Amino acid sequence: MGMRIGLVCPYAWDVPGGVQQHVGDLADTLIARGHEVSVLAPVGGAAAALPDHLVPAGRPVPVPYNGSVARLSFGPRTAARVRRWITRGDFDVLHIHEPAAPSVSLLACWAAEGPLVGTFHTANPRSRAMAAGSHALRSALEKVHARIAVSEAARRTLVEHVGGDAVLIPNGVAVHRFADAPPLPGFPGEGGSIGFLGRLDEPRKGLAVLLAAFARLAPHRPGLRLLVAGPGDPGPALAAVPDRLRERIVLTGRLDDTDKVRAYHSADLFCAPNLGGESFGIVLTEAMAAGAAILASDIPAFSAVLGGGSAGELFAVGDAADLARRADALLDDPARRTALSRAAREAVRAYDWDTVAADIVYVYETVLVGDRSRVRAH
Amino acid sequence: MNEQALAVLVVVGALAAVIACGLYLSWRATRLHRLHQRVDRARTGLRTALDRRRETAARLARALGPEHGADLAAAAAAADGDEPAESALSRSLRRTLADPAVLRAADTSGLLPDAAVAARGVQLARVFYNAAVTDTRRARRSRVVRLFRLAGGAPLPDFFEIDDRQPERPAPVPAPDTL
Numbered sequence: 001m002g003m004r005i006g007l008v009c010p011y012a013w014d015v016p017g018g019v020q021q022h023v024g025d026l027a028d029t030l031i032a033r034g035h036e037v038s039v040l041a042p043v044g045g046a047a048a049a050l051p052d053h054l055v056p057a058g059r060p061v062p063v064p065y066n067g068s069v070a071r072l073s074f075g076p077r078t079a080a081r082v083r084r085w086i087t088r089g090d091f092d093v094l095h096i097h098e099p100a101a102p103s104v105s106l107l108a109c110w111a112a113e114g115p116l117v118g119t120f121h122t123a124n125p126r127s128r129a130m131a132a133g134s135h136a137l138r139s140a141l142e143k144v145h146a147r148i149a150v151s152e153a154a155r156r157t158l159v160e161h162v163g164g165d166a167v168l169i170p171n172g173v174a175v176h177r178f179a180d181a182p183p184l185p186g187f188p189g190e191g192g193s194i195g196f197l198g199r200l201d202e203p204r205k206g207l208a209v210l211l212a213a214f215a216r217l218a219p220h221r222p223g224l225r226l227l228v229a230g231p232g233d234p235g236p237a238l239a240a241v242p243d244r245l246r247e248r249i250v251l252t253g254r255l256d257d258t259d260k261v262r263a264y265h266s267a268d269l270f271c272a273p274n275l276g277g278e279s280f281g282i283v284l285t286e287a288m289a290a291g292a293a294i295l296a297s298d299i300p301a302f303s304a305v306l307g308g309g310s311a312g313e314l315f316a317v318g319d320a321a322d323l324a325r326r327a328d329a330l331l332d333d334p335a336r337r338t339a340l341s342r343a344a345r346e347a348v349r350a351y352d353w354d355t356v357a358a359d360i361v362y363v364y365e366t367v368l369v370g371d372r373s374r375v376r377a378h
Numbered sequence: 379m380n381e382q383a384l385a386v387l388v389v390v391g392a393l394a395a396v397i398a399c400g401l402y403l404s405w406r407a408t409r410l411h412r413l414h415q416r417v418d419r420a421r422t423g424l425r426t427a428l429d430r431r432r433e434t435a436a437r438l439a440r441a442l443g444p445e446h447g448a449d450l451a452a453a454a455a456a457a458d459g460d461e462p463a464e465s466a467l468s469r470s471l472r473r474t475l476a477d478p479a480v481l482r483a484a485d486t487s488g489l490l491p492d493a494a495v496a497a498r499g500v501q502l503a504r505v506f507y508n509a510a511v512t513d514t515r516r517a518r519r520s521r522v523v524r525l526f527r528l529a530g531g532a533p534l535p536d537f538f539e540i541d542d543r544q545p546e547r548p549a550p551v552p553a554p555d556t557l
Contacts, residue, residue: 139409142513145416146506163516164509167502362495366502369423 123153172356191223195267206273264290
């Protein structure tokens with residue numbers, strides 16, 4: 001009894017990001033469970049390999065949105081494509097991600113009629129996009145029959161800006177894909193290493209805090225190296241690091257999927273120094289699936305995923321001195337790192353995509369009980 | 379400009395304004411109608427979920443037998459869709475699923491996951507129903523909707539408030555000793 005499911009992703013498919021990853025993994029898991037899935041997303045440039053089930057919705061344009069630069073598609077031509085995709089898809093259920101995003105998601109909300117499910121990813125107490133448009137957005141969002149929030153913070157953002165509740169279903173992680181991999185060449189190395197993965201030029205990812213902590217640690221740990229993996233210009237963040245320490249910071253740039261998995265297995269300690277805004281660290285769950293010993297900032301979302309510190313050590317958010325002190329202790333304590341690694345692998349099972357997708361399918365079934373009509377465009 | 383032209387202009391302008399108002403009101407009425415439909419569907423979903431939970435609980439109570447299942451059987455029989463009775467069933471299910479001694483009393487292997495799934499189903503359906511009620515009640519409060527009676531005779535939907543906290547993950551039942 002497979003369903004026909006349409007998934008809508010508002011952000012450019014060819015740019016890595018949490019929402020894109022979520023939609024891609026959800027699609028794969030749903031297909032593996034015997035459902036028919038079509039994904040609609042903006043695609044820019046000549047994206048190399050698109051999966052069969054992906055339908056491009058047009059070229060995205062960069063727009064500052066929610067504190068980052070998002071690549072979105074909007075306008076009458078995109079709207080026509082969205083409409084056509086809905087009509088051709090003949091879906092049992094349409095699952096729109098970030099329905100308030102001014103991209104194909106909002107267009108799909110406006111165009112569709114029938115069983116609609118929406119997943120809210122954003123956790124931003126002052127989301128200007130949501131607050132400013134809340135009146136205009138209402139006509140779209142009130143068509144969504146079932147709302148899902150990926151974190152408690154995302155749920156609160158929704159309740160405050162839009163009103164009405166949502167069920168909590170966290171991001172999933174494809175645990176098996178991360179479980180095992182050889183480290184990158186030369187890692188972890190004799191003198192120990194700390195790993196970071198994320199955009200380098202996005203302040204809220206917190207690279208600057210980690211670099212400040214590294215500058216404190218490095219002088220009395222001569223072999224210690226920092227593995228910094230991710231796209232973006234490292235210049236501004238690196239400016240604060242003394243010249244003589246820079247050669248011990250290994251910048252990999254953007255990694256492909258295989259090397260990303262290897263990066264999680266490369267460092268003695270994996271650091272997630274995010275300053276906030278992140279509703280739920282997909283990077284963090286991937287590191288957990290890889291069995292990394294994790295040191296993360298104590299923002300609410302991280303604390304919740306890490307069991308309040310049992311599956312990864314927490315440091316005071318933004319506090320480089322605290323980060324340095326705890327990293328120092330952990331680097332000298334392999335037994336504690338092994339214990340953290342084991343606890344992380346255990347804790348991440350609740351977030352495995354198979355568990356998560358089963359709950360999402362349950363949401364679809366709940367919505368369809370009251371409404372067996374298909375999704376139409378109008 | 380002569381008076382005649384002015385009069386025509388006024389009439390045309392008034393007509394355009396009336397048409398614009400009409401279109402706007404019809405759009406608002408469509409939105410409200412859609413919200414009422416959403417509440418109806420969510421209510422069907424909620425009733426189905428409650429029925430399913432009641433049946434699963436009754437099955438589990440039968441498997442547990444009169445000694446351990448009496449409390450759950452009574453709660454399931456009393457659950458009639460009313461808030462206090464459904465809350466009582468939630469609490470009874472929680473008590474039953476949290477007690478390993480009770481669970482050892484019968485072969486409940488297939489029934490425990492069913493009960494947990496049915497309890498989760500009530501939680502999902504209730505959140506969706508209450509969100510639909512929130513949106514509808516807010517729309518009904520709007521001045522335009524009240525002034526032009528866009529809601530017609532549709533009754534104002536009520537929230538469904540029960541204790542639906544999930545049963546704790548069932549404690550693993552120890553395997554019998556094979557000494």
